[in-house]
Amino acid sequence: MLSKSRSKIVYSDGITIRKYSPQDEQVLRTLCCDTAYFGEPCEAFFTDRQLLADLVMKYYTDYEPEHLWIAEYIGEIVGYISACFDEARCKSIMLFKIILPSIIPALIRGKIWDRKTYKMIVYIVKSILLKETKLINLNYKEFPVHFHQNVKKEFRGRGIGNKLLVVLLEEVDRQKLPGIKFRALRYEPWFPFFEKHGFKKYDCKRVKSWEAWFKKVPLYFMVYGKSFYDSQSTKQEVKAK
Template sequence: MENNTSCVIRKYIPNDRPAVRRISVQTALMGDPGTVFFDDDETLADALTIYFTDHEPGSCFVAVCGGKVAGYVLGATDVRRMDKIFGTKILPFLLPKAFRRGTFLCRKNLRFLFHVFLSLLKGEFRTPVFSEEYPAALHINIDKEFRALGIGSKLIHVYLDYLKKEGVAGVHFATMSEKAAGFFEKNGFRRLFSGKRSYFRYFLGRDLLLAIYGMRLAPAKAQVCPQR
């Protein structure tokens, strides 16, 4: 697919991995660089992208503009499978790697993790489970220089078409960006849950809205009653 900006939306390929990781770090804080709160780009990129690029690359798409990866939508068709793989395969790999890199010796990183832990104790990570009706997930970001070109909407629509072809019933995801929330609503998603996150308050000076959005893609399977 092409548009007036000479951008093409296509399937993710392994050669896209460095660009996807770079964009994930450069957009980690509501579209701004993650270096504001975390001082290890390698570990941050691992946490944000490694499931998608290494365990479910077939559900990922990139926008390429002028030969450069300008953005991505990374997808998971089954959130429960993603969470299981993250807990059993990815986390046991990430933690030792981060220790070897000295990630937990950095004061900035420890401060961020401490505030995440406080947020966890306050129950801010307790949210309704939507994986039954909305089993898929997505993670989307656009490189700063390519924003406001309509790339995000094109990526979303390509991903939704992919999920429909795969027979996935629905998709849901969370965002802490109010600007992004408006974008998702314009693209047909509805808000399923609103909460807050306080772990960025120590340098932003405010809590952030957590909004979970979803979209149904196929009717729920009807239960078949046994014949008497």
């Protein structure tokens, strides 16, 4: 590490981790869509990039940019990590200020009226009816923070995800929040990278209906959480409900 401040960290390998600025928005929206399908472009399952970017990124860029960090390599944005520190607020904003206002423009654009969108709806409904995606809901009072992370394909395996995650975990700890969580869809029923950072897997289910949808076998949907409670100094247990 060459230098570190609250807003920027510069590493000797050329990577810089810094706070988000509004000029980054379109690059992040593009990166989000370019990696939405298991690290590949979203067009494999969904063709309306604008709607997808709104649903995935708009909350973080427009309503909680203070918890959005950027990874750069020689001035090029190569990754990001975005976090929500207030789940109740996020849910309200997502429903009334993002999802509902995004639907009508999406219908007008017409890109969602295609076979891929129809298949997506069918398989999502099927997974819900079969309870394949119903996971333990980690108590938001114990795990108030959730996050989303992405790194460009050609820059994976270079420790960028690790650098981004460390910055987020330090901020959660600095604000003395009790815990952090995330959900993921993977080929394996575990996520070793996050386990190395102290995350615990709370639930995991195989989603066979999505295997038929994505043409990938097997697929596992899981939820991980990390508690910041000191088990030696508190008797309070991290609860899941």
